[in-house]
Amino acid sequence: MINGPRLSKKKLGRRDSDDTVRLDKSCQGAAMPRVSLWFFAVAPIYVLIGMGFGIFMGATENFALAPAHAHLNLIGWVTMALYGTFYALAREASNRLAWTVFWLNNAGAAMMFPSLAMVLSFGDSSPFLLPLIISEFLALGGMLCFAFSVWSVLMKSAAAPLGVAIRPTAAE
Numbered sequence: 168m169i170n171g172p173r174l175s176k177k178k179l180g181r182r183d184s185d186d187t188v189r190l191d192k193s194c195q196g197a198a199m200p201r202v203s204l205w206f207f208a209v210a211p212i213y214v215l216i217g218m219g220f221g222i223f224m225g226a227t228e229n230f231a232l233a234p235a236h237a238h239l240n241l242i243g244w245v246t247m248a249l250y251g252t253f254y255a256l257a258r259e260a261s262n263r264l265a266w267t268v269f270w271l272n273n274a275g276a277a278m279m280f281p282s283l284a285m286v287l288s289f290g291d292s293s294p295f296l297l298p299l300i301i302s303e304f305l306a307l308g309g310m311l312c313f314a315f316s317v318w319s320v321l322m323k324s325a326a327a328p329l330g331v332a333i334r335p336t337a338a339e
């Protein structure tokens with residue numbers, strides 16, 4: 168389970184033993200799971216590369232690799248941010264599963280961009296076809312684990328009359 172906050176005097180940004188990161192004193196201990204912070208830490212790296220590549224495509228007026236650009240942005244930025252948001256909200260989600268999603272999606276995004284660009288450039292006979300296929304299954308595996316995560320939380324909420332706890336407010 169991704170643990171909730173503890174009210175204690177800790178340094179901002181410090182990693183707590185319950186695997187959360189304290190961000191803001193005014194939140195009275197509201198803490199972001201470390202895994203969520205990591206999703207948001209890596210997502211801008213992918214989108215910065217994707218945007219840079221988009222600018223390069225525009226400048227050179229060569230759009231042949233547009234699908235590689237699109238997948239980098241959508242898997243590395245949009246999907247990553249959605250995962251991070253869910254795990255920041257759903258305290259009941261399994262921490263181990265969240266990290267599995269993190270690593271699978273990262274491996275998928277990092278492998279997919281260069282291999283898709285190579286396959287688009289040199290065709291299906293290129294040696295990058297296998298890494299491309301592997302990257303697709305890594306990203307798919309991440310999404311399957313995520314779906315399992317969400318459904319597990321949903322099942323817990325079905326058992327609880329008022330639903331599952333999301334991140335607590337300052338008042339808590």
Ligand code: HEM
Binds near residue numbers: 218222234237240241
């Ligand atoms: C600085 C930011 C960006 C620039 C300069 C840029 C540039 C481009 C260019 C030049 C194309 C090709 C257009 C064409 O084929 O006529 C494209 C396609 C695309 N971009 Fe971006 N882009 C940027 C950010 C993003 C982001 C953040 C996303 C998604 C979150 C995104 C998703 C897409 C998609 C889905 C396509 C269509 C790909 C395809 O047709 O195969 N782009 N972009």
